Amino acid sequence: MSKKLVRFDWAMKKLLRHKANFGILEGFLSELLRFDISIESILESEGNKQDEYDKYNRVDILVKTEDQELMLVEVQNDSEIDYFQRMIFGVSKLVTEYIKEGEPYGTIKKIYSINIVYFGLGQGKDYVYEYKGEFVGLHENDILLPTSPQKQNFRVEKVSDIFPKYYILKVNNFNDIAKNTLDEWIYFLKNSEVKEDFVAKGLDKAKEKLRYESLSDEEKKMYNRSVENRRIEMSVVYTREVEAQYKTQVEIEKATIKIAKNAIKKGFDNETIADLTGLTIEEIEQLRN
Numbered sequence: 419m420s421k422k423l424v425r426f427d428w429a430m431k432k433l434l435r436h437k438a439n440f441g442i443l444e445g446f447l448s449e450l451l452r453f454d455i456s457i458e459s460i461l462e463s464e465g466n467k468q469d470e471y472d473k474y475n476r477v478d479i480l481v482k483t484e485d486q487e488l489m490l491v492e493v494q495n496d497s498e499i500d501y502f503q504r505m506i507f508g509v510s511k512l513v514t515e516y517i518k519e520g521e522p523y524g525t526i527k528k529i530y531s532i533n534i535v536y537f538g539l540g541q542g543k544d545y546v547y548e549y550k551g552e553f554v555g556l557h558e559n560d561i562l563l564p565t566s567p568q569k570q571n572f573r574v575e576k577v578s579d580i581f582p583k584y585y586i587l588k589v590n591n592f593n594d595i596a597k598n599t600l601d602e603w604i605y606f607l608k609n610s611e612v613k614e615d616f617v618a619k620g621l622d623k624a625k626e627k628l629r630y631e632s633l634s635d636e637e638k639k640m641y642n643r644s645v646e647n648r649r650i651e652m653s654v655v656y657t658r659e660v661e662a663q664y665k666t667q668v669e670i671e672k673a674t675i676k677i678a679k680n681a682i683k684k685g686f687d688n689e690t691i692a693d694l695t696g697l698t699i700e701e702i703e704q705l706r707n
Contacts (some may be wrong), residue, residue: 445620
């Protein structure tokens with residue numbers, strides 16, 4: 419029987435920044451990107467900074483690999499209509515922050531933007547999306563390729579190898595059936611659980627390092643407070659939605675009654691008014707009285 423582990427976003431904020439736990443992130447990134455990742459360091463990121471309530475509706479962690487590539491891993495719990503644009507902003511900020519003044523553009527590092535979302539971002543049934551940017555000719559329909567010097571200088575095969583790479587994991591779309599090792603990671607992201615037969619890279623370390631029981635008393639308090647804060651935030655959002663629905667329903671009922679009263683004044687019979695408004699004959703009779 420697999421044991422419940424702490425949430426991945428909380429682990430990103432509190433545990434995965436320690437060098438001893440790099441293997442967890444390395445495993446996740448290796449499974450997603452389909453090549454082995456070795457982390458050189460974890461850089462400071464906005465989402466990791468403490469705030470008054472220690473919320474984690476959004477958490478990010480910035481990874482620098484041994485190949486000097488930057489990987490921004492972000493977890494977003496709450497819906498944001500402009501999230502696509504914020505992905506662009508986050509990457510653009512990294513491009514400008516990690517090129518020194520006076521350096522040639524060729525020193526810009528490859529950037530990966532990995533977005534783990536727990537809301538319905540865009541329209542799509544899949545749970546893993548990869549952005550594959552290519553320049554395609556409008557007339558010849560050919561793909562623009564780098565020259566031989568560019569390939570040699572920047573160690574790329576395609577122009578898209580130079581540009582930022584975006585991934586979106588829509589965790590809530592996953593059906594809990596793990597068909598491959600990446601699915602095993604998404605199962606963990608969704609359920610905070612690693613099944614005994616899972617073999618994906620890094621999950622063995624996650625199962626060992628992210629157990630709730632292995633946390634210190636202080637860490638347990640911090641984790642429980644974060645979970646409770648998240649419950650409160652979800653309750654607040656749910657309450658707003660219910661109140662908005664109720665307000666809309668009241669407005670619709672008022673409009674329906676107004677239509678029915680106007681129809682009564684114009685001499686419409688009960689059956690016609692019922693067809694127009696959806697009111698019952700009894701409700702229409704009450705309005706007549």
